[in-house]
Amino acid sequence: MRISLNTSTLLHYKLPVDVQIDMVAEAGFDGIELWMSDIKTYLDNGGKASDLKEKLEDHNLVLENIIGFSKWCSDVPEERKKALDQLREEMLIIAAMGGNYIAAPVQGISVLDRTKFDDYAERYKAILEMGDETGVTPIIELWGMGALHKVTDCAHIAIATGHQKATMLLDFYHVYRGGNDWDTVDILNGKKLPVIHMNDYPATPSYEKLKDSD
Numbered sequence: 001m002r003i004s005l006n007t008s009t010l011l012h013y014k015l016p017v018d019v020q021i022d023m024v025a026e027a028g029f030d031g032i033e034l035w036m037s038d039i040k041t042y043l044d045n046g047g048k049a050s051d052l053k054e055k056l057e058d059h060n061l062v063l064e065n066i067i068g069f070s071k072w073c074s075d076v077p078e079e080r081k082k083a084l085d086q087l088r089e090e091m092l093i094i095a096a097m098g099g100n101y102i103a104a105p106v107q108g109i110s111v112l113d114r115t116k117f118d119d120y121a122e123r124y125k126a127i128l129e130m131g132d133e134t135g136v137t138p139i140i141e142l143w144g145m146g147a148l149h150k151v152t153d154c155a156h157i158a159i160a161t162g163h164q165k166a167t168m169l170l171d172f173y174h175v176y177r178g179g180n181d182w183d184t185v186d187i188l189n190g191k192k193l194p195v196i197h198m199n200d201y202p203a204t205p206s207y208e209k210l211k212d213s214d
Helices: 007-013 017-026 036-044 049-058 077-096 117-134 151-160 172-177 182-187
Strands: 004-006 031-035 062-067 101-105 137-141 168-171
Touching (some): 004 007, 004 062, 017 049, 031 036, 036 049, 036 077, 062 077, 077 101, 077 117, 117 137, 117 151, 137 151, 151 168, 168 172, 172 182
Parallel strands (some): 137 168
């Protein structure tokens, strides 16, 4: 098990991605989880993905995962196609940096339609197959306040893909915020979960009233 820093915790400081890597390494972490938006800003300013890969390797930092946002699960075909093009581009950037994973929260829908789980599974399978081509696996992510906030629904979609690399990104806070029961989470095979977020949360207010700022 490696302990890595999710650079969501650094967003307030608006640091360039190369500076983030230096600071996380200096702090003694084993790995790092970066935001795709920060990486794209670096590239737009003339930086190269290969330079970031070299910096990570020089620091012996594992690029655990990338936080990205694309509407790959949208009910609107045109929007979904645009999102898939975006995701493919992002996967290629991650591969050039030496990374293997990108978070895939369910974007493009506000509420799950329980008659459409087969559709959701097909959409996740489509980006998993894109991952087979690029070498970067998308991890379907549970959000406590999002459309996909139940561990059971997340597992349903992942299992229904029938794809051997289907996996889930869970988070202590978001699992709790989504009203899930910790007593049955261990039914899942931890060896199939490559990244887990560890975020603390207060005992009060009650889970349904919590915000990310808590």
